[in-house]
Amino acid sequence: MKRIVGIWLPIVIGLILVLSACGEKSQEDVTGDLEGNLEDMSGYKAEAEMEINTGQENQTFNINVWHEAEEYYRVALTNNQDEEGSQIILKNDEGVFVLTPALNKHFEFQSEWPENSSQPYLYQSLVADIIADDEAEFETTDSNYIFRTKTNYQSNNNLPFQEIHLDKNTYNPVLVKVLDQDQNALVQVEFSEFEVDPSFEEDDFTIDKNMASGAVVDTPVSNDEMDDSLTVLYPTFMAGAELTEKVDVELENGKRSILTFTGEKNFTLVEETTNVAQTLSSPREVKGDIVNLGHTVAALSDNRLEWSHDGVDFTLASDELTREELIEVAQSVESEEVK
Numbered sequence: 001m002k003r004i005v006g007i008w009l010p011i012v013i014g015l016i017l018v019l020s021a022c023g024e025k026s027q028e029d030v031t032g033d034l035e036g037n038l039e040d041m042s043g044y045k046a047e048a049e050m051e052i053n054t055g056q057e058n059q060t061f062n063i064n065v066w067h068e069a070e071e072y073y074r075v076a077l078t079n080n081q082d083e084e085g086s087q088i089i090l091k092n093d094e095g096v097f098v099l100t101p102a103l104n105k106h107f108e109f110q111s112e113w114p115e116n117s118s119q120p121y122l123y124q125s126l127v128a129d130i131i132a133d134d135e136a137e138f139e140t141t142d143s144n145y146i147f148r149t150k151t152n153y154q155s156n157n158n159l160p161f162q163e164i165h166l167d168k169n170t171y172n173p174v175l176v177k178v179l180d181q182d183q184n185a186l187v188q189v190e191f192s193e194f195e196v197d198p199s200f201e202e203d204d205f206t207i208d209k210n211m212a213s214g215a216v217v218d219t220p221v222s223n224d225e226m227d228d229s230l231t232v233l234y235p236t237f238m239a240g241a242e243l244t245e246k247v248d249v250e251l252e253n254g255k256r257s258i259l260t261f262t263g264e265k266n267f268t269l270v271e272e273t274t275n276v277a278q279t280l281s282s283p284r285e286v287k288g289d290i291v292n293l294g295h296t297v298a299a300l301s302d303n304r305l306e307w308s309h310d311g312v313d314f315t316l317a318s319d320e321l322t323r324e325e326l327i328e329v330a331q332s333v334e335s336e337e338v339k
Contacts (some may be wrong), residue, residue, distance in 0.1 A: 027138035030145050034127045037171055043068035043200070046173070050077075051185050052294040054158075054331055059294045065119050066198075078231065079295060087297050088213075089113070089290060092205045095330070097298055098290060100236065100308055101211050107299050107306075110230055110287040117289065118151040118162070120176045120189045126164050143168055144264040151178065154289065159186060172196075208327045217334055226299075230255045230312060237332040239325050240264030267318035271292065273311065293300045293331050305330050 025033075031045065046065040051058055059079060065076040088099040088235045096109040111313040119125035130136055137148040147164045158180055165175040171194050172194040178187035241263030249256040254273030261267050288301035298307035305316040305326045316330050 006138050025137070025145075030138070030166075030271060034130060034166075034171055038124055043072075044123060045193070045195045045198045046123070046191060048120070048189050048191045050121060050187065050189045052292070053230050054294045056332075065201065065202065066119055066205060067124070068205070070198050073122075074205055074210065076168060077292075077297065078208075079233075082106070088210050089297065090205060090207065090210055094205075094207070096290070097207060097209055097283065098299065099207065102226075103311065104306060105308065106207065106211065106284075107140045108285045109290060109299065113290050117154050118178075120162065120178055123173055126173060126176065129162065140168070144174055149275055156291070157324055199249065230257065230270055231269065231336060232257045232259070233312075233333050234259070234338050235269065235329045235332045237328050238336050239267070239321060239329060243338050244305070259285060265318065265320040265325070267316060267321050267326075269329075269333070270313075270315040270317075272313045272315075275277070291327060292329065295331075295334070298330060300326065314331070322333075 007032065016286050022132075023090045044065070044067050046063075046209065048063045048065070050061040050063050052061070061112055062074040062078045062080065064074075064078075064301045067074075071091060071093070073089065075089040076086065077089070086102065088097075088101070090097045090099060091113065095109045096113045097106050099106040114125055115121055118129055123207040129151065130147050133149040133153075134315075135150070139146040139148075145166045145168055147166070149162055149164065153157055153159050160181060161179040161183065163175075163177040163185075164173070164180065166172065167174050173189075173191050175191070176187075176189040177185040178189075180186050232246075241260060241261040245258075245260040247258045247260075249258065251272070256270065256272040259269040259271070261269070284306075286299040286301065286303075286306065287297050291298045291300045291305070293307060296307050296309045298305050300323065301323075302323075303317060303319050303326075307314050307330065314330070314333065316326060316333075321329065
């Protein structure tokens with residue numbers, strides 16, 4: 001009897017190992033399943049936390065994502081250090097918009113967002129990057145499938161790679177790490193909820209509803225109060241330039257500061273108190289890309305970067321800085337004195 005058991009035991013163990021291996025999906029299997037899931041789903045809702053470590057201090061955002069059909073997106077980003085500055089990226093039949101409800105302000109973009117760049121918090125963008133990368137690496141753990149792929153950040157070449165963790169049972173996104181050349185995670189998105197095929201209200205993707213979601217009551221503010229509200233901030237990265245001129249201009253509803261930097265590459269930074277009374281009927285139109293600076297969302301064109309933060313409008317312009325340098329300078333605008 002022992003001899004029979006001794007003969008069959010290795011065969012049984014080998015059969016178990018073969019069956020186990022057969023049950024593990026390959027990279028091609030998972031990629032095919034992801035394509036199928038994307039085609040079948042009518043939309044999704046997701047909750048996530050995004051941590052960005054591209055400036056002097058880490059920035060953390062709570063992210064709420066809604067997607068319906070092919071063309072409707074709503075991404076609400078709330079900076080934990082500036083909840084009143086919450087912004088919403090919106091795409092509907094009218095175009096692509098970045099809304100700042102608390103300031104009663106929005107930009108309209110002539111942009112192919114989100115298809116024109118990687119988006120670490122959008123499921124279809126993650127799947128598209130996986131499919132597009134023929135050299136993607138693949139790994140399985142007890143609970144997740146992990147893909148390591150190249151990214152497509154046209155406005156930032158400092159983030160060339162990403163690591164995408166997907167739940168083995170549902171294929172839902174769990175964790176995304178966006179990496180620099182040295183494989184350091186500079187952006188991390190951790191998903192806490194992901195609901196497939198949810199229901200939406202008819203007006204969920206309209207500008208009016210989303211602007212009303214965080215609007216503040218407009219109260220009269222005296223010129224003196226507005227003057228005091230502008231604290232001029234300076235960049236800590238100046239691309240080899242230095243501050244050579246600062247001009248303060250009194251406005252009817254506040255103050256504007258114009259900072260001129262000259263050196264290896266010249267640029268100008270304008271800071272201006274925001275007019276909360278701006279009407280919804282007159283959005284600023286921007287021909288450019290949507291860029292996350294870490295502390296806020298900005299509008300990037302060929303030689304100009306515009307953003308709002310803490311009730312102040314910023315415009316960074318240069319004919320000499322590259323797009324990457326514009327972003328790096330903007331990300332560093334956080335010091336109250338010249339370094």
